[in-house]
Amino acid sequence: MRVLVTGGLGFIGSNFILRIIDKYSDFSIINLDACLPGSNKQNLNELKIKNYSYVKGNITNKKLVERLVSRVDVVINFAAESHVDRSIVNPRPFIDSNIIGIYTILEAIRKHKKKLIQISTDEVFGSLKSQSAHEKFPFNPSSPYAASKASAETLVKSYTTTYDCDAIITRCTNNYGPRQSPEKLIPKTILLAEKNKKIPIYGTGKNIRDWIFVLDHCDAILRVLFKGKKGESYNISAQNEIDNLTIVKKILSIMKKPKGLIQFTNDRPGHDFRYSLDSSKISSNLGWKPSHSFEEGLKHTIEWYLENKKWRKNIPSKEIKTISWKTR
Numbered sequence: 001m002r003v004l005v006t007g008g009l010g011f012i013g014s015n016f017i018l019r020i021i022d023k024y025s026d027f028s029i030i031n032l033d034a035c036l037p038g039s040n041k042q043n044l045n046e047l048k049i050k051n052y053s054y055v056k057g058n059i060t061n062k063k064l065v066e067r068l069v070s071r072v073d074v075v076i077n078f079a080a081e082s083h084v085d086r087s088i089v090n091p092r093p094f095i096d097s098n099i100i101g102i103y104t105i106l107e108a109i110r111k112h113k114k115k116l117i118q119i120s121t122d123e124v125f126g127s128l129k130s131q132s133a134h135e136k137f138p139f140n141p142s143s144p145y146a147a148s149k150a151s152a153e154t155l156v157k158s159y160t161t162t163y164d165c166d167a168i169i170t171r172c173t174n175n176y177g178p179r180q181s182p183e184k185l186i187p188k189t190i191l192l193a194e195k196n197k198k199i200p201i202y203g204t205g206k207n208i209r210d211w212i213f214v215l216d217h218c219d220a221i222l223r224v225l226f227k228g229k230k231g232e233s234y235n236i237s238a239q240n241e242i243d244n245l246t247i248v249k250k251i252l253s254i255m256k257k258p259k260g261l262i263q264f265t266n267d268r269p270g271h272d273f274r275y276s277l278d279s280s281k282i283s284s285n286l287g288w289k290p291s292h293s294f295e296e297g298l299k300h301t302i303e304w305y306l307e308n309k310k311w312r313k314n315i316p317s318k319e320i321k322t323i324s325w326k327t328r
């Protein structure tokens with residue numbers, strides 16, 4: 001199968017490419033990535049194989065996207081501006097990459113009659129009090145990031161309904177694992193704790209996210225690629241809800257660092273309290289289930305960041321800094 005992976009120098013895209021190469025020998029992969037925030041060239045530095053090629057470019061570049069789409073069977077769109085905090089400071093890049101980007105890809109798959117898998121997020125459903133969102137749950141995005149991903153989903157849906165395009169949407173919960181930019185909670189905590197630096201936590205730290213090991217997410221996408229039904233969407237979750245403070249404490253305990261490193265900061269504006277997905281559809285219809293426990297995945301993740309000093313050299317130090325919000 002010939003696959004165009006967009007955003008393959010980022011966290012999930014790079015793990016996905018490595019997973020394909022590890023499991024299948026009959027794939028050829030083109031990775032289109034613009035090297036924007038979240039990307040790290042070291043993520044796929046070790047890849048020197050003939051069925052993989054990297055193209056530096058933007059998914060909003062119509063000519064380039066059309067040319068690459070014409071050469072593959074399927075596009076898997078991971079490319080996105082992905083950090084909620086940055087979307088609050090400046091939404092514009094999120095509109096460009098996450099909305100104009102998917103529009104450009106949709107036009108190309110429509111023209112060349114190719115298949116698309118759009119990688120989306122639980123954040124489209126907004127903050128939930130007690131229930132878990134199933135696939136038909138109404139959208140209620142809070143941040144510009146979540147709104148841009150919800151917009152992308154509605155565009156994809158419109159292309160399947162109006163033009164009969166072959167597209168599927170997957171929505172996943174918070175991923176953790178190797179190769180994630182340290183602007184995000186888990187790698188940031190590990191790298192700051194290693195240097196005995198203060199670890200910022202927004203608000204009370206009681207906000208809940210539903211965590212999944214990145215390779216479980218990658219395997220779910222592969223399952224959708226092989227068995228998913230055209231026009232459908234699939235929620236992906238490991239049913240593992242934990243609040244931010246508990247995660248940071250777990251990391252400090254594994255790293256044998258003092259809890260005194262924790263520093264509470266002003267809360268993010270519009271901070272969603274809880275995300276939760278019901279993933280019974282992908283389990284019962286496609287037979288997918290996660291295979292990593294949080295304890296095992298977290299230990300592996302901590303070891304990876306501590307051991308991969310070369311990978312860390314590539315990170316601009318501003319990425320480890322937290323944006324400080326003024327109280328409203």
Ligand SMILES: NC(=O)c1ccc[n+]([C@@H]2O[C@H](COP(=O)([O-])OP(=O)(O)OC[C@H]3O[C@@H](n4cnc5c(N)ncnc54)[C@H](O)[C@@H]3O)[C@@H](O)[C@H]2O)c1
Pocket residue numbers: 006007008009010011012013032033034035036037038039040057058059060077078079080081082083096097101119120121122149171172173174175176180181
């Ligand atoms: N990280 C999570 O927990 C999570 C959870 C659910 C869904 N998702 C979704 O999964 C996808 C990947 O997330 P991630 O955490 O790997 O993000 P990331 O920020 O680590 O990587 C995104 C990659 O996309 C590239 N990119 C961004 N805009 C681009 C553009 N216009 N053209 C070409 N390349 C571009 C970046 O350079 C980067 O390499 C995103 O669509 C995100 O919304 C992420």
